[in-house]
Amino acid sequence: MKRKGFLALTGVAVLSLVASLVTTTSASAAVNCDPFTAYKGLKGKSVTIFTSILEPELTTLQTAWKDFTTCTGVKIKIEGSNQFEALLPVRVKGNNAPDLAFIPQPGLLAKLVDTGKVKLAPKSVVANVDKYWSKSWKAYGTVKGKFYAAPFGSNMKSLVWYSPKQFKTNGYAVPSTWADMTALADKMAAKGQIAFCGGLGSGGATGWPATDWVEQMVLRDHGSAVYNGWVDHSIKFSDPRIISSMEKVAAWMQNPKWVGNVKGIATTTFQDAGKGIPEGKCMMLQQASFYGNIIAESGATISPTGDAFAFYLPALSDKVTVPVVGGGEFTAAFASRPEVVAVQTYLSSATFATSRVQLDNWISANSGVPLAAYKNQVDKLSATYLANPKSTFGFDASDLMPAAVGAGSMWKEFTAWFGEGKSIAEVVKAIDASWPKS
Amino acid sequence: MSEFISTTIPKFTSVFIAIAVFFMVLSLLFAIAGRLDGKKTRPVSLAIFLGPALLLLLAGLVIPGVRTIVFSFMNPDSNGWVGFENYYWMSQDPNVKTIMFNTILWILVVPLFTAALGLLLAIMLDRIKHESIPKSLLFMPMAISFVGASIIFKFVYEYNEPSESQIGLLSSIVKFLGFTPTDWMLAKPLNTFLLMIIYVWTQMGFGMVILSAAIKAVPSDIVEASALDGAHGWGLFRNITFPMVKGSFIVVLATGVVGALKVFDIVRTMTGGNFGTNVLANEMYSQTFVQFDQGKGSALSVVLFLLVTPILVYNIRSLRRERAHS
Numbered sequence: 039m040k041r042k043g044f045l046a047l048t049g050v051a052v053l054s055l056v057a058s059l060v061t062t063t064s065a066s067a068a069v070n071c072d073p074f075t076a077y078k079g080l081k082g083k084s085v086t087i088f089t090s091i092l093e094p095e096l097t098t099l100q101t102a103w104k105d106f107t108t109c110t111g112v113k114i115k116i117e118g119s120n121q122f123e124a125l126l127p128v129r130v131k132g133n134n135a136p137d138l139a140f141i142p143q144p145g146l147l148a149k150l151v152d153t154g155k156v157k158l159a160p161k162s163v164v165a166n167v168d169k170y171w172s173k174s175w176k177a178y179g180t181v182k183g184k185f186y187a188a189p190f191g192s193n194m195k196s197l198v199w200y201s202p203k204q205f206k207t208n209g210y211a212v213p214s215t216w217a218d219m220t221a222l223a224d225k226m227a228a229k230g231q232i233a234f235c236g237g238l239g240s241g242g243a244t245g246w247p248a249t250d251w252v253e254q255m256v257l258r259d260h261g262s263a264v265y266n267g268w269v270d271h272s273i274k275f276s277d278p279r280i281i282s283s284m285e286k287v288a289a290w291m292q293n294p295k296w297v298g299n300v301k302g303i304a305t306t307t308f309q310d311a312g313k314g315i316p317e318g319k320c321m322m323l324q325q326a327s328f329y330g331n332i333i334a335e336s337g338a339t340i341s342p343t344g345d346a347f348a349f350y351l352p353a354l355s356d357k358v359t360v361p362v363v364g365g366g367e368f369t370a371a372f373a374s375r376p377e378v379v380a381v382q383t384y385l386s387s388a389t390f391a392t393s394r395v396q397l398d399n400w401i402s403a404n405s406g407v408p409l410a411a412y413k414n415q416v417d418k419l420s421a422t423y424l425a426n427p428k429s430t431f432g433f434d435a436s437d438l439m440p441a442a443v444g445a446g447s448m449w450k451e452f453t454a455w456f457g458e459g460k461s462i463a464e465v466v467k468a469i470d471a472s473w474p475k476s
Numbered sequence: 477m478s479e480f481i482s483t484t485i486p487k488f489t490s491v492f493i494a495i496a497v498f499f500m501v502l503s504l505l506f507a508i509a510g511r512l513d514g515k516k517t518r519p520v521s522l523a524i525f526l527g528p529a530l531l532l533l534l535a536g537l538v539i540p541g542v543r544t545i546v547f548s549f550m551n552p553d554s555n556g557w558v559g560f561e562n563y564y565w566m567s568q569d570p571n572v573k574t575i576m577f578n579t580i581l582w583i584l585v586v587p588l589f590t591a592a593l594g595l596l597l598a599i600m601l602d603r604i605k606h607e608s609i610p611k612s613l614l615f616m617p618m619a620i621s622f623v624g625a626s627i628i629f630k631f632v633y634e635y636n637e638p639s640e641s642q643i644g645l646l647s648s649i650v651k652f653l654g655f656t657p658t659d660w661m662l663a664k665p666l667n668t669f670l671l672m673i674i675y676v677w678t679q680m681g682f683g684m685v686i687l688s689a690a691i692k693a694v695p696s697d698i699v700e701a702s703a704l705d706g707a708h709g710w711g712l713f714r715n716i717t718f719p720m721v722k723g724s725f726i727v728v729l730a731t732g733v734v735g736a737l738k739v740f741d742i743v744r745t746m747t748g749g750n751f752g753t754n755v756l757a758n759e760m761y762s763q764t765f766v767q768f769d770q771g772k773g774s775a776l777s778v779v780l781f782l783l784v785t786p787i788l789v790y791n792i793r794s795l796r797r798e799r800a801h802s
Contacts, residue, residue: 241744241748242748441768446766453751458751
């Protein structure tokens with residue numbers, strides 16, 4: 039009996055081996071390996087990547103670099119976690135770092151560089167970044183004058199998600215000024231609709247969507263100079279200008295007439311917040327460009343005439359032109375083996391960015407990517423604003439602030455501001471007090 | 477397949493070499509110890525047998541402990557001294573006040589309920605038919621991790637707007653009884669108690685098993701004798717059963733106190749420490765690994781350590797006392 043089973047098993051193994059051989063040959067015949075000739079002699083090597091990116095985006099990423107892995111024979115093992123911000127430092131400190139990590143916070147990058155475990159960017163990556171990215175983008179991957187991490191994806195935060203179908207049914211027009219938007223919200227409220235939805239819940243990072251709202255308002259209200267001063271704390275949270283921006287956020291996202299249950303925003307997860315948009319349970323949600331992926335999970339179509347789409351969050355006035363708040367990830371390396379450098383170089387190339395952009399739901403600030411390559415309408419819209427020479431660009435402030443504030447007191451206090459009705463005066467006092475002294 | 481073999485075999489080889497070296501060193505040590513005689517035998521054999529354990533204790537407990545205490549007097553990156561500043565921060569920060577209050581609340585409420593409910597269940601289920609079935613069912617939550625249990629209770633505490641249907645068990649019950657449910661995780665100070673229920677739910681099975689074993693160990697002749705003397709029901713429990721299981725009851729209580737001090741998973745999963753539910757262990761984690769302030773994180777763990785110490789001392793003392801009696 040046993041012998042027979044063993045024989046059968048061997049048979050299956052041989053068959054599957056043959057099958058896998060056949061599939062590899064047929065696949066490589068269809069792939070154009072010309073762009074990857076530079077990465078040679080790495081067959082069978084593997085590279086581990088750790089990221090905060092989750093499914094379904096994880097699978098799309100793997101599809102985007104499939105040609106690279108097929109042609110070079112390098113295996114890329116990617117692991118996503120919603121506890122990324124907490125786990126990565128633990129793994130780095132415990133000498134269990136991944137080869138590469140997509141770090142969504144320049145502040146976190148700086149902290150990790152301090153541990154001495156992050157490798158400087160290799161020459162090939164520096165060449166790519168100098169060629170394809172603007173100086174300001176390179177600066178975000180630079181810590182204390184040394185360049186470590188190439189930009190990976192980028193995202194546009196100044197978007198409002200809505201349902202074109204619902205807008206059509208109700209006879210609403212997409213607003214192009216702030217006054218238009220508030221007038222529209224009043225109209226919705228008069229009809230008994232929830233004008234704005236919102237959700238702050240995000241596990242250990244609960245509260246971050248509220249930091250986005252305040253950032254939008256500070257940039258719209260006061261422009262780059264004040265925004266950057268706010269980021270480096272030369273302008274405190276208790277500054278009247280920041281307080282006035284927070285009051286404007288309160289008048290918008292804490293207006294019971296528009297949002298319904300204000301406190302419920304604190305306990306709703308950010309993923310659930312916009313789920314009702316296609317059915318008109320709520321009409322608008324201020325969220326970043328990646329949010330289309332989350333709405334699409336329920337089968338909703340994302341297009342200018344479909345179940346959901348986005349419009350640009352209007353400027354407050356003419357004082358600040360085309361304010362755009364955005365963010366992005368940076369590829370940091372914890373190893374310098376040839377296969378790691380190869381993957382790092384490939385990920386910073388226009389080849390990768392273009393192949394990723396063609397697959398939907400991704401924006402790159404890589405200038406080597408032709409706008410026509412964008413499959414996704416929202417991303418094309420975002421790329422237009424990110425690349426607009428008139429735009430006033432602000433990198434996500436909470437990502438730039440010290441972790442004690444940007445990943446600590448700001449999340450916590452803004453959650454208390456929404457969920458417990460803590461006053462703005464108390465919130466700014468607590469955040470200013472938490473700012474590191476040195 | 478060949479790749480699998482080529483990468484796996486070297487790994488195994490190094491494992492075998494490591495094991496061989498380990499045994500060689502051990503046999504060498506034993507050989508030396510065997511040849512010794514006279515005065516040196518005792519200290520050398522002590523060193524050989526206690527040495528590894530002491531070494532592990534040093535590496536796993538003493539050194540990290542001392543390092544944590546040292547770090548608590550240093551800045552966030554642990555490269556400069558700040559004196560008592562981290563402790564001063566703890567005494568001044570309003571969030572830490574809430575955290576301390578909640579932690580003490582956990583210590584006071586959770587062990588008592590875990591032990592009391594465990595005792596109640598142990599008595600109620602004692603000597604009924606098919607005793608093992610309900611006991612196994614009650615013990616089962618113990619096998620669920622706190623994170624798993626928290627996710628289960630997230631659904632129990634789920635809240636929807638009054639206009640929508642309530643999918644959460646608690647909200648549905650409250651609605652059925654004719655009251656209006658609220659957003660449970662926001663309702664201070666009720667939310668902390670709702671989190672405690674999760675802990676008690678998973679741990680009361682443990683209390684029940686320990687106490688049930690203790691009740692079964694009460695000699696039946698004592699119970700019969702007291703029954704002849706007219707003791708039954710509450711009197712029997714108060715004067716005979718409880719004094720006999722008191723030792724086990726205290727063990728369950730002490731385990732509960734240590735567990736409640738360390739509670740982290742439940743708070744992190746349910747509220748992330750928001751809405752006034754934060755506790756010491758969660759804040760320690762956030763400070764150290766999210767906000768990268770090793771100083772404050774270490775100061776918090778030192779306080780946690782100081783809070784656990786008296787209970788450990790008490791436990792060891794009562795253990796010694798019991799040994800002295802027997």
